[in-house]
Amino acid sequence: MEKEFTPKIVGFCCNWCTYAAADLAGTSKLKMPSSLAVIRVMCSSRIDPTLILRAFLRGADGVLLAGCHPGDCHYEKGNYYARRRFVLLKSVVETLGLDSERLQLSWIGASEGPRFQQVVTKFTEKIKKMGPNPMLEKISL
Amino acid sequence: MKGTKLKVTKSVEKTIVNFLEKGLDKKCFDIVLIPLKVPAGDSFAWVLVQDKSLLADANPLPPVMTVQGAKALSSVARKGKMSKRIAVVMRPCEIRAVIELSKSNQIDLENILLISIDCPGALPLKNYIENPKESENKFNEILRSAQNDKGTQNDIQWGNESTRPICQVCDKFTGTDIGACQSDLHIGILGVKDGNISLIPNSKKGEDILNEMSFPVEKLSNNWENKVKELVKVRKEKREKLQEELKPQIVGLDNLLETFSTCINCQNCQNVCPVCYCRQCYFESEKMKLTSDDYLMRAESKGGLVFPPDALLFHIGRMTHMSLSCIGCGACEDACPMSIKVAQIFSFVGDKSQEVFNYTPGKSIEDALPLKVFEEDEFHTVET
Numbered sequence: 001m002e003k004e005f006t007p008k009i010v011g012f013c014c015n016w017c018t019y020a021a022a023d024l025a026g027t028s029k030l031k032m033p034s035s036l037a038v039i040r041v042m043c044s045s046r047i048d049p050t051l052i053l054r055a056f057l058r059g060a061d062g063v064l065l066a067g068c069h070p071g072d073c074h075y076e077k078g079n080y081y082a083r084r085r086f087v088l089l090k091s092v093v094e095t096l097g098l099d100s101e102r103l104q105l106s107w108i109g110a111s112e113g114p115r116f117q118q119v120v121t122k123f124t125e126k127i128k129k130m131g132p133n134p135m136l137e138k139i140s141l
Numbered sequence: 142m143k144g145t146k147l148k149v150t151k152s153v154e155k156t157i158v159n160f161l162e163k164g165l166d167k168k169c170f171d172i173v174l175i176p177l178k179v180p181a182g183d184s185f186a187w188v189l190v191q192d193k194s195l196l197a198d199a200n201p202l203p204p205v206m207t208v209q210g211a212k213a214l215s216s217v218a219r220k221g222k223m224s225k226r227i228a229v230v231m232r233p234c235e236i237r238a239v240i241e242l243s244k245s246n247q248i249d250l251e252n253i254l255l256i257s258i259d260c261p262g263a264l265p266l267k268n269y270i271e272n273p274k275e276s277e278n279k280f281n282e283i284l285r286s287a288q289n290d291k292g293t294q295n296d297i298q299w300g301n302e303s304t305r306p307i308c309q310v311c312d313k314f315t316g317t318d319i320g321a322c323q324s325d326l327h328i329g330i331l332g333v334k335d336g337n338i339s340l341i342p343n344s345k346k347g348e349d350i351l352n353e354m355s356f357p358v359e360k361l362s363n364n365w366e367n368k369v370k371e372l373v374k375v376r377k378e379k380r381e382k383l384q385e386e387l388k389p390q391i392v393g394l395d396n397l398l399e400t401f402s403t404c405i406n407c408q409n410c411q412n413v414c415p416v417c418y419c420r421q422c423y424f425e426s427e428k429m430k431l432t433s434d435d436y437l438m439r440a441e442s443k444g445g446l447v448f449p450p451d452a453l454l455f456h457i458g459r460m461t462h463m464s465l466s467c468i469g470c471g472a473c474e475d476a477c478p479m480s481i482k483v484a485q486i487f488s489f490v491g492d493k494s495q496e497v498f499n500y501t502p503g504k505s506i507e508d509a510l511p512l513k514v515f516e517e518d519e520f521h522t523v524e525t
Contacts, residue, residue, distance in 0.1 A: 105525065
């Protein structure tokens with residue numbers, strides 16, 4: 001019998017909002033897939049597109065960048081810059097015909113434990129349908 | 142279009158050099174940055190020329206682009222305002238790179254006078270080195286064809302098949318708004334049938350210089366503008382065609398891996414790129430050096446691992462850094478020892494991402510770098 005595919009998703013979560021939401025989801029014992037490997041960063045704008053790309057090319061089935069809602073950034077405007085960088089990354093990846101659907105940007109506020117649960121569940125379901133990242137098998141990546 | 146007509150004596154290049162000499166004499170600027178033939182006679186180097194006699198070897202339009210001009214200028218002007226007034230003579234793509242660098246504070250434009258020239262394209266560096274003499278003749282023929290223009294389609298050899306592929310599809314080979322190039326003064330050499338070239342001021346600085354040198358600024362005939370616009374149209378079509386041909390070769394994971402499989406990771410393309418703005422390159426940093434266990438693990442799970450690793454990460458990563466500022470100068474492709482079509486691929490990707498942000502690099506110092514600014518209400522389609 002074939003083993004069921006469990007996606008591996010790398011999640012860059014900002015310290016002030018999304019990481020707090022993840023914590024809240026945990027303490028509230030909300031059930032969700034264990035597919036997300038959380039990397040805590042101080043701000044979503046800390047993430048250079050190259051870091052997302054690195055996880056993606058190394059074979060992560062999905063990469064999630066998540067931070068405070070626009071207007072709520074702990075550093076006032078970090079997430080606006082993050083959004084622009086993400087737009088550029090998406091554009092480059094799409095132009096090159098790679099699977100940009102595996103990259104996701106979401107805003108999850110500190111009090112939004114249930115939203116965190118929902119984003120992780122939905123993204124995992126989406127990736128499950130897409131199947132494993134073909135890059136994982138490539139010896140030149 | 143307003144400007145000054147300048148009578149061509151001997152050759153276009155000599156006429157431009159004479160103009161610079163006059164500027165030095167009249168102290169309109171103190172020093173000139175311009176390509177000079179190297180002593181060996183088979184290449185060109187950027188030289189800051191103080192001594193006027195050195196200008197005898199100057200070539201404002203060399204057949205090749207050895208070092209991208211913006212790279213040369215940023216070595217001079219990266220630490221702030223210059224104490225002398227410097228005139229810089231460059232191809233439009235070099236000027237556009239200068240504008241981009243000035244936006245990331247890597248060139249201070251105060252006291253710099255940017256002079257652009259209509260560019261006939263450059264020859265591939267590799268072809269030039271093989272036979273400099275013959276290449277120079279070939280280039281001269283291309284350049285002179287502008288003067289022999291009788292108005293039929295084949296008169297102008299600019300951007301013909303001996304020039305670099307990226308030059309053949311360049312639609313920004315000229316200055317002013319038409320070429321999206323913000324030089325202070327543009328020298329128009331196309332479509333000039335009466336033995337004159339035109340000096341077209343494109344900023345206050347440019348106007349002031351012409352005044353200081355007591356050149357009359359008058360209305361120019363439409364010849365230059367018409368010829369340039371005609372060529373731009375042809376080039377735009379060619380560019381689109383080339384990109385359509387390129388797509389099936391590079392788009393998709395397997396095509397990309399194949400395209401870059403010959404990359405030897407010399408990183409020449411990065412080193413010569415004028416708009417690669419990071420002071421410390423991520424790809425040269427310790428972050429890219431992993432423990433042996435990491436590589437062994439990857440080899441184990443994949444069945445093997447190519448070394449040096451991460452070639453594709455390097456190229457796509459670079460695109461996410463500089464593609465918005467990519468001015469398509471072709472320096473990367475000239476520098477690639479494996480003849481990968483780097484410039485064509487990067488400018489294809491660059492065109493697309495620039496379109497997303499409605500941004501044209503080098504067009505205006507007023508247009509902020511897209512990653513340095515934002516609107517609160519924008520790009521919601523990428524949010525999930």
